[in-house]
Amino acid sequence: MKRLHRPDLYGWSAFDEARDLDFHSVLWVRDGGNVAIDPLPLSPHDRAHLERLGGLAWIAVTNSDHARGADALARDTGARLAGPAAERDGFPLRCDRWLGDGDELVPGLVAIALEGSKTPGELALVVDGTTLVTGDLVRAHEGGRLATLPGAKLRDAAAARRSLQRLAALPGIEAVLVGDGWPVFRGGAAALRELAGR
Numbered sequence: 001m002k003r004l005h006r007p008d009l010y011g012w013s014a015f016d017e018a019r020d021l022d023f024h025s026v027l028w029v030r031d032g033g034n035v036a037i038d039p040l041p042l043s044p045h046d047r048a049h050l051e052r053l054g055g056l057a058w059i060a061v062t063n064s065d066h067a068r069g070a071d072a073l074a075r076d077t078g079a080r081l082a083g084p085a086a087e088r089d090g091f092p093l094r095c096d097r098w099l100g101d102g103d104e105l106v107p108g109l110v111a112i113a114l115e116g117s118k119t120p121g122e123l124a125l126v127v128d129g130t131t132l133v134t135g136d137l138v139r140a141h142e143g144g145r146l147a148t149l150p151g152a153k154l155r156d157a158a159a160a161r162r163s164l165q166r167l168a169a170l171p172g173i174e175a176v177l178v179g180d181g182w183p184v185f186r187g188g189a190a191a192l193r194e195l196a197g198r
Contacts, residue, residue: 001027001049005175005185009131010053012046021141021181025068026133028109033057035106036079037125037133038179041069050077058082060105062135063119066179067092086113086121099123112167116160118153124167130174132188137163138195140181146195147181161196168196 001010010027026037027050034050035058042050050056056079059070064087071093074081082105083091085098099105100121101113112124117137125133132138137160140146154160167173168189176188184191 001046004177004183006131009127009177010049011177011183012040012042014040016180019180021139023068024177024179024183026177027053028127029053030106030108032106035060035109036070036073038062038066038135039069039073042073047076055079058105060099060109060111060123060125061093061095062124062133062179063087063117063122064090064092065119066135084111084113084119084121084123087119112170114160114163114166116154116156116158116163118149118155120155126170126173129172131177132167132170132173132175132192133177133179134167135179138167138176138192139178140176140184143182144184144191146176146178146184146191148195164192164196168192 001012008029013022013024025039028035037060056077059079060082061070080096082097083095085100088098099111103111108128110126113121173188176184
């Protein structure tokens with residue numbers, strides 16, 4: 001796994017040829033148990049790295065299209081699963097906890113439920129008030145510039161705009177780690193404001 005912009009955050013990726021961008025997963029290494037967000041399948045190298053970092057306590061999945069390697073990783077590590085409360089009835093994974101807007105999975109990891117994306121109640125997650133981890137609604141097809149899902153994939157464009165405005169109003173966001181595309185490691189709040197203003 002690659003170390004990200006702070007020493008307790010790691011990531012691993014896979015290139016998606018159909019979309020010409022990387023899919024990303026995030027690991028937060030913390031006292032009380034590590035948390036993975038939208039985990040892709042792990043290579044043997046990354047699996048050994050995860051074990052050296054202390055394994056997993058929780059896996060958070062932002063939306064049903066990001067189930068990815070979560071179920072297998074939960075079985076292999078004994079980690080508990082958390083998913084978006086708005087998808088509870090049709091979610092493809094059995095979750096131990098359902099997250100709604102403002103819920104804190106572990107101390108310092110707060111869920112924001114977004115509306116208007118391709119799945120109901122898609123989660124964005126804020127780590128320690130400074131790092132925003134997004135699923136599908138916010139992405140980045142080019143370095144240094146955030147984007148959104150294409151309009152044709154949105155369930156409700158007006159609700160999606162309101163969700164973007166909520167994210168842009170979050171205080172103290174330094175980095176935006178997108179599930180799809182290029183992460184923004186510095187100036188995250190400005191990038192979110194620029195996106196919300198387009």
